[in-house]
Every structure is written in C-alpha cells, then in structure tokens.
Amino acid sequence: MLTKKGKYGLKALVHLARLPVGQLAFVGDIATGNNIPKKFLDAILGELRNAGFVQSRKGKEGGYRLARPADEIKVGHVVRVLDGPLAPIPCASRTRYQRCEDCNEATCQVRHLMLEVRQAIAEVLDQRSLAEMRDIVSGDDFSVALKIQA
Known part of the structure; x- marks a missing residue:
C-alpha cells in the first residue's frame, strides 16, 4: 500500500x-x-x-x-525510497525478504499470490517515469495514460 x-x-x-x-x-x-x-x-x-x-x-x-530530467526518474524507485519494498508481505520482498515463521514457503498459496502481486506492481511502477505521471490526463485519456492494450 x-x-x-x-x-x-x-x-x-x-x-x-x-x-x-x-x-x-x-x-x-x-x-x-x-x-x-x-x-x-x-x-x-x-x-x-x-x-x-x-x-x-x-x-x-x-x-x-x-535533480535530473523527469523522464529519467522512475516511479518505482521513488516509492521504494519513501515507502520501502513494493511487496505486500515480507516473504514476497526482493529487497527486504523475511521468512515467514508460520508456513512452508514452497507450498504457501498466500506467498505465491503475493509474489505475483509484487511483480505486477513492480512492472508498472518501474516502467513509468515522473514525466509520464505529469502528462497523465483524466477523463477520456485515462485508458491511454494507463497504456491499456487491446
């Protein structure tokens, strides 16, 4: 979050x-x-x-x-600096991994789903720059701004 x-x-x-x-x-x-x-x-x-x-x-x-052009600053980098890991739970984090005490990670369905969630979040945030955020327009251009592919 x-x-x-x-x-x-x-x-x-x-x-x-x-x-x-x-x-x-x-x-x-x-x-x-x-x-x-x-x-x-x-x-x-x-x-x-x-x-x-x-x-x-x-x-x-x-x-x-x-400090540098907006198109060189990735949103994912900013979020990690200010909020820490993107993963919703510690055992799904790549940068601050912590093993769960109460489950077997190899078979834990929650962990496997959270790994997918973390990957999806990272793919979006790491591909977007501040320049793209700046240029997002609400309303009819929303789908274009999100780069929704048909």
Whole structure:
C-alpha cells in the first residue's frame, strides 16, 4: 500500500516536473498547491534530496527543483525510497525478504499470490517515469495514460 509519505512525495515531484527546467519552487507553494502539510513535506523533500531526486537551494531565491530530467526518474524507485519494498508481505520482498515463521514457503498459496502481486506492481511502477505521471490526463485519456492494450 502506498503511504501518505509516498503519495505526497510523488505529488511533490510531479509538481516540480511541471515547472520549466531548472526553475525552483518554494516548499510552501508545493505544499499549498498539493494539499500537503508543509512540515511533513519538508521531511519528505529532505529524503528525496538525499536520494538524489531533487536539489535544493537555501535563501531568499531558494527552493527545490528536480535533480535530473523527469523522464529519467522512475516511479518505482521513488516509492521504494519513501515507502520501502513494493511487496505486500515480507516473504514476497526482493529487497527486504523475511521468512515467514508460520508456513512452508514452497507450498504457501498466500506467498505465491503475493509474489505475483509484487511483480505486477513492480512492472508498472518501474516502467513509468515522473514525466509520464505529469502528462497523465483524466477523463477520456485515462485508458491511454494507463497504456491499456487491446
């Protein structure tokens, strides 16, 4: 499940992706424009800066901007940085695997299904960039944005 931290982080990055290349945005403007608590956003942007997704500049002319082009930032990478593994249960995680104490993993139907769920989530998020998120339009273009194939 995507946490509020992950959701707010993605919203902030999409906000920055909508700006002209190199333009800075104030934290307060990002927070207000996306209905995100400013104090929480400060912490999230700090994590995103440490992970190399955004750059910051202090002072009167300061703010945040993307550290690299939006089409080079994959949504799956952002979600993993902010929320951790994509797997719904620890025994299905590739990055933070933890063995279940109460089942045989080789025959556990729950684990096998959750491995499929994790793979499906990863396939979508790892193929999508911030630029694609930025360009998603609601309404009639929804199926196009999701790349639904006939």
